[in-house]
Amino acid sequence: MSKINLLDFTLPELGEYFASINEQKFRAVQVYRWMHIYGADNFEAMTDIAKTLRAKLNEVAEIRVPILVSENKASDGVVKWALEVDNHNKIETVFIPDNDRGTLCVSSQVGCALECQFCSTGRQGFNRNLTPGEIVGQLWWANKRLGRDPKGEKLITNVVMMGMGEPLANYTSVVAAMKTMLDDNAYNLSKKKLTLSTSGVIPALDRLKDDCPVALAVSLHASNDAVRDVIIPINKKYPIKELLEACRRYLAKSPKDYVTFEYVMLEGVNDKLEHAHELVELARDISCKFNLIPFNPFPNSGFNSSSRNQIVRFQKILQEGGYITTVRKTRGEDIDAACGQLVGKVKDKTKRQEKWNTRSFGVIKQI
Numbered sequence: 001m002s003k004i005n006l007l008d009f010t011l012p013e014l015g016e017y018f019a020s021i022n023e024q025k026f027r028a029v030q031v032y033r034w035m036h037i038y039g040a041d042n043f044e045a046m047t048d049i050a051k052t053l054r055a056k057l058n059e060v061a062e063i064r065v066p067i068l069v070s071e072n073k074a075s076d077g078v079v080k081w082a083l084e085v086d087n088h089n090k091i092e093t094v095f096i097p098d099n100d101r102g103t104l105c106v107s108s109q110v111g112c113a114l115e116c117q118f119c120s121t122g123r124q125g126f127n128r129n130l131t132p133g134e135i136v137g138q139l140w141w142a143n144k145r146l147g148r149d150p151k152g153e154k155l156i157t158n159v160v161m162m163g164m165g166e167p168l169a170n171y172t173s174v175v176a177a178m179k180t181m182l183d184d185n186a187y188n189l190s191k192k193k194l195t196l197s198t199s200g201v202i203p204a205l206d207r208l209k210d211d212c213p214v215a216l217a218v219s220l221h222a223s224n225d226a227v228r229d230v231i232i233p234i235n236k237k238y239p240i241k242e243l244l245e246a247c248r249r250y251l252a253k254s255p256k257d258y259v260t261f262e263y264v265m266l267e268g269v270n271d272k273l274e275h276a277h278e279l280v281e282l283a284r285d286i287s288c289k290f291n292l293i294p295f296n297p298f299p300n301s302g303f304n305s306s307s308r309n310q311i312v313r314f315q316k317i318l319q320e321g322g323y324i325t326t327v328r329k330t331r332g333e334d335i336d337a338a339c340g341q342l343v344g345k346v347k348d349k350t351k352r353q354e355k356w357n358t359r360s361f362g363v364i365k366q367i
Contacts, residue, residue, distance in 0.1 A: 003062040007035060007133030007140070010179045011186070021060065027053060029185055035063055036136075036186035037150050039143060065137040066091070071145065081141060085110065085134050089127050091164055093138040095146065095156070102146075103158040106138045108174050109165025114199055116219070117231045118264055120298040121164045129170035135177035138163075139187060159189060162197040162217065168204035175212045182212075191215065191255035197262065199234050200243040209253040216250055217260040217291075218243065222270050223278035231269065240282070247286055258287040264295050265306035265314070276314045280321030290318050290325040 009017060011032050015025040030049060034040040041063045043054040066083035069090055073079050079095040094105040111126035112119070139159065146155045159181055161167040167174045174196070181187045181194055197217040198205060208214075220240075222228035228235040235243075247259045261283065265271050279290070292315055295305035306314070311327055318325040 003060060003064075005064040005131070005133045006031065006057075006061050007063055007065065007136055008131055008176070010132075010176050011183055013176075021056065023053060023056075031057075032183075033185050036140070036180065036183075039140060039148075039150075041065055064133060065140055066134055068141060068145075079145070081138075081145065083138065083141060085130065091130070091134075091138070093142060093163060095142055101157040102155050103160060104139060104142050104156045105160050105163045106135060107163030107165055108135060108161055108167040108170045112165045113169060114166050114232070114234050116199065116221075116233070118221075118266060118295060118301065118303050120301070123298075129173055130165070132173045132176040132180070135173060136180050139181060156187075158193045158195070159187075160195045160197060160217070162195070166199055166201065167196050168198045168201035168208070171204045171207065175208070178212050178214060182214075195260075199232055200238045200246070201234070202238045202242060202246045205246050205250060209250045213250070213253045213255060215256045215260075216247070216254055217262055218247060220261040221264050223275040223282060227270050227275075231266070244282070244286060247288075251287060258289055261288055261290050262293060263290055264293045265311050266295050267304040267306045267310070269303065271306040271310055271314055273313060273317060276317035277321075279318060280323070283323070288323065290323050291328055292325065293328045294330055296330060 004017070006014060006017075009032075011028065014028040014032055018025055018028040018031075027049070031043075031046065034046045034049075038045075040046055043049065043057045043061075043063075046054065066085050069082040069084050071079065071081050077097045081093045081095075082090050083093060084090050089110040091107040091110060093107060096103045096105065108130055109126065110128050110130065111124050112121045113126040115123075139156065142156060148155050161174060161178070178194060178196070181189045182191060191214050193215070195215040195217050196208070197219060199219045205216075219232065220228075220243075221232060222235075222240070225235060225239050228240060238246075251257070251259065261279075263270070263279075292311055294308075294311060295301075295303055297303075297305070315325045315327060
């Protein structure tokens with residue numbers, strides 16, 4: 001009989017589990033705090049828990065965190081961890097320090113099923129969704145490796161569900177993990193500082209606004225369906241117009257009064273000035289900001305990043321159209337920790353990498 005991983009539970013769920021084993025719910029709060037605030041990975045470390053309860057928990061439960069495989073530090077201070085979640089698969093998590101904040105980029109799946117053409121994660125295949133404990137475990141490990149003092153200042157102030165995978169394609173686990181990240185008895189993040197990035201799984205996005213509204217970033221990356229259909233195939237199911245309508249609905253309950261539209265700049269594909277003018281009109285009645293992302297190269301991608309001058313011209317059109325528009329600073333590129341570069345190691349059951357290796361990517365530049 002396999003043991004229950006307590007890291008998979010939200011606090012209410014843990015309370016229900018404790019009740020099911022004839023223990024008082026307040027004990028669940030104690031154990032929850034030990035796991036998430038103090039980073040305990042075994043019950044014997046919980047010194048204010050009765051020995052009898054510790055013995056019972058050792059028999060039926062465990063605190064199973066991902067296994068740390070490697071740690072790489074970039075010249076700009078970015079740290080990337082590879083974590084093993086089973087015998088075949090690894091995920092990657094990235095910490096990005098800045099002057100007044102520290103951002104952790106968290107993965108939600110082993111690989112990704114969406115096949116966005118400009119993303120190395122999408123090229124590697126897809127194996128499975130992560131459990132809530134495997135998602136929260138990335139934050140657990142980051143605090144451990146960064147030497148967080150539970151009573152001191154937070155080193156990780158922001159979390160973005162923007163690593164490997166499409167968060168809304170793993171809805172139940174992602175929402176459970178985010179609820180733990182927000183819990184006062186765990187990581188105590190603000191909803192404004194917990195961001196979910198999606199390519200546009202509309203039904204799940206509509207659920208999220210009611211279940212766990214957090215800051216929203218949308219991987220737009222195109223100004224029309226003709227381009228987006230090719231570089232983000234899910235657009236064929238959920239086209240731009242429908243996605244923007246879902247964003248409007250989400251804003252009614254969002255902790256922030258705007259949506260961030262992510263836009264990777266691909267030379268000759270989506271970076272023409274006419275595309276910038278299309279974006280100005282497209283988002284006219286949505287409270288939003290644009291974040292332009294220089295494309296981060298990876299082997300055999302088939303794409304080049306737009307020139308710095310072209311990105312600036314593109315930005316200027318959006319700004320003149322009335323939108324706050326930033327250009328993301330590339331961080332962690334020397335350790336493949338930049339946006340779109342996360343790969344981990346996946347046992348590719350889909351054989352997708354073999355398919356990618358035989359494709360020609362030149363056709364996309366004819367759009």
